[in-house]
Amino acid sequence: xRDIEKIRKQINVCDWAIAELLVQRMxxxxxxxxxxxxxxxxxxxxxxxxxxxxxxxxLFAGKAYEKEQQEIFRTIVQMSKRVQARELLHYNIALIxxxxxxxxxxxxxLKDMLAMDLVETDELVVQSQGMSINEIFAKYGExxxxxxxxxxxxxxxxxxxxVISCGGGLVMRDxxxxxxxKSSRVVLLTAxxxxxxxxxxxxxxRPILNGHMSVEYIRELMEKRRARYEAAADLIINTDGKGVxxxxxxxxxxxx
Ligand code: S3P
Numbered sequence: 001x002r003d004i005e006k007i008r009k010q011i012n013v014c015d016w017a018i019a020e021l022l023v024q025r026m027x028x029x030x031x032x033x034x035x036x037x038x039x040x041x042x043x044x045x046x047x048x049x050x051x052x053x054x055x056x057x058x059l060f061a062g063k064a065y066e067k068e069q070q071e072i073f074r075t076i077v078q079m080s081k082r083v084q085a086r087e088l089l090h091y092n093i094a095l096i097x098x099x100x101x102x103x104x105x106x107x108x109x110l111k112d113m114l115a116m117d118l119v120e121t122d123e124l125v126v127q128s129q130g131m132s133i134n135e136i137f138a139k140y141g142e143x144x145x146x147x148x149x150x151x152x153x154x155x156x157x158x159x160x161x162x163v164i165s166c167g168g169g170l171v172m173r174d175x176x177x178x179x180x181x182k183s184s185r186v187v188l189l190t191a192x193x194x195x196x197x198x199x200x201x202x203x204x205x206r207p208i209l210n211g212h213m214s215v216e217y218i219r220e221l222m223e224k225r226r227a228r229y230e231a232a233a234d235l236i237i238n239t240d241g242k243g244v245x246x247x248x249x250x251x252x253x254x255x256x
Contacts, residue, residue, distance in 0.1 A: 022076070029080045033087045043088045044113060044252050052077070082115035085161060089114070092162040093255065094184035096232060098222050099168040099209065100200040101189040102239050102247070107165040109244045110251065120165040124152040137207035146173065153179045169208065171232040172225065180232075185255050188233035189247070191240050193219035 036043065056073050060066045093110060095103040104120060111118040122133060125148040129136055136145045149167055153176045156164060164184060171177050171186075180186055191199075197215045204210060209217070230236065235255055239247055 025076070025080070026083070029083055033084055036084070036088060042253050043084055044249065046249070049077075078115045081113075082161070085114040085116055089161075089255075092116075092156075092159060092164055092184040093251070094164040094166055094180050094186050095189055096166045096171050096186055096229060097168065097189040098191070098196055098218075098225065098229070099206050100196040101168075101191045102199070102244070103165045103168075103189055105244050106189060106239075106247050106251070107163045109248045110163045113248055113252070114163070117159075117162045118165070119156060119159070119162055121149055121152045121156075121170055122165075122167045124155065125149055125167075128152070132205070134205060134207050134210075142207075149173075150176055150179075156180075157182050159183060168206075169225075172228055177232045181234075185234045186232050187251055187255060188229050188236045190229075190236060190238045193222055195240055196222075 035041065056070065060069050063069065093116075095107055097103055107118055107120070110116065125136070125145065126132060128148060128151070131139070133145065136148070146169070149170050150173060153170065156162070157179055160183070164180070166180070171180075177186070193215050196218050197213075200206060200209060200218075201213055208221070235251070237247060237250055237254075242250075
């Protein structure tokens with residue numbers, strides 16, 4: 001058996017080599033950022049990422065600790081994406097739109113694709129009040145909920161590298177739009193009343209729709225809100241018939 005101090009020395013040598021290569025890798029990432037900036041290349045390159053993953057799969061296939069080593073590489077790639085997102089996107093991305101258009105789902109996917117943080121304004125309100133949205137509406141009424149929502153937006157103003165999923169009624173208040181826009185690009189997701197109905201019909205978590213669950217009611221409320229949604233939006237994406245990945249790619253391509 002070899003002497004443990006000798007083995008430790010060799011591990012140190014490996015760590016140095018890994019650290020040096022990581023520094024070099026980040027230098028290449030910096031070059032990529034400069035290239036993408038100069039040539040208007042989109043931040044995401046799904047084909048390139050898939051190719052990279054294939055190479056890694058081959059490299060580690062059948063090796064001891066394959067899963068752990070893959071995990072290390074996943075983190076390296078995630079951090080590279082995060083650096084790129086920070087350098088190329090100088091703002092948060094706030095998703096607005098009617099209930100059930102897919103804001104949460106799209107935000108979750110965007111968060112992974114860009115290695116950004118994720119915040120849901122509904123979640124912030126629920127946490128701050130220690131009760132569900134239904135309970136807040138029942139106990140204190142809608143106005144109180146809207147005030148909590150406005151406070152949540154104020155709390156988000158100094159965030160960066162964040163994808164924000166906004167409650168469906170949030171942009172009805174001008175002050176919320178003004179505050180959101182201080183640090184975010186605002187993206188409106190739309191869907192037909194029929195699509196929205198299909199997505200929300202079994203949910204009881206939305207007090208605005210409880211007792212009014214029908215395509216007609218959704219259509220009417222959507223129409224009432226439409227002008228405000230559109231006025232708040234820097235970019236509008238219709239989601240009908242599109243997959244979540246496709247929506248995210250479109251968003252990343254068009255948002256600037
Ligand atoms: C609301 C939408 C909900 C939530 C609350 C009120 C609205 O958020 O904020 O129930 O007025 O449209 P989602 O759009 O995420 O469902």
